[in-house]
Amino acid sequence: MAREEEKIFEDYLAIKNLKQSEQRKEILQIFLNIDKHLTANELYRIVQKKYPKVGYATIYRTLRLLCESGLCRELKFEDGTARYEHLYGHQHHDHLICTKCGRFFEVVDSEIERLQEKLAKQHGFYPERHRMELYGVCRKCKK
């Protein structure tokens, strides 16, 4: 499972002279097995079930390492709480968010992406990145 990601994380730790702790391995495994947009707290609770001794701070610390190593991306939606998604092997995308059930749907629209670049340039802006979220009601929730 996820040998490539494990290697990336190990290599990142090695380069930074960081150690391969049990906690880091455990959290990496659980992170890789859950491909959702989790909050730190949600991840904490899941990790706790399997490894009750793990502390809150370690979750945050490891999430930071995962982001730095390129495996994870931190996102902030409307409520301001950080959420974390898989980054490795995932291309850039934006999100549709259901205001009823809270689910996230990933989308890409190359035409919109092109127009965003153009819009920035029209205003003398040198674009670096963007964020786009569409809020609405998903098919299931509309009944």
Added chain:
Amino acid sequence: MAREEEKIFEDYLAIKNLKQSEQRKEILQIFLNIDKHLTANELYRIVQKKYPKVGYATIYRTLRLLCESGLCRELKFEDGTARYEHLYGHQHHDHLICTKCGRFFEVVDSEIERLQEKLAKQHGFYPERHRMELYGVCRKCKK
């Protein structure tokens, strides 16, 4: 000055059986006179200069009322701190945000808006609203 907005706020308070306090009038005036994307703290400091007795909680409470009455919109950008902008008489817009100087530029692109609607519908979504922020370096900051 801003007679219309004053009326909207007064009417809103009346409908909700709320009272027309001095503080509310003062904060409304200052809010209306500053057309920026202020944080609660920034507004607090400006209000304090003129009315030193006003409390922090009253700023937040009044900002909430301004939002509910339709005069104000709360926005959250990358740092998670809420910012407040004028809503009355302002059409929907998105933001370009300079990562050097932190300034906000308001933009609308009807073609992007159209494609956003279309994108949502393609995924079976009933769109309600969206948020789009383009981060980059503004003309001035690029030298």
Added chain:
DNA sequence: CTATTGTTGATAGCGATTTTCAATATCATA
């Protein structure tokens, strides 16, 4: 094995925002 150095969990701290509460102001009505 041992020393060095990084890691951990608990907990304190922080910034933004909300809640609590007793004192006070607003406002409809007498």
Added chain:
DNA sequence: TATGATATTGAAAATCGCTATCAACAATAG
């Protein structure tokens, strides 16, 4: 205008998500 019901206020405590601190502990090189 005086009264009283009800809403509002400022100060301070509480909360929330997250980061910093620190002493005990674990990983790794030699």
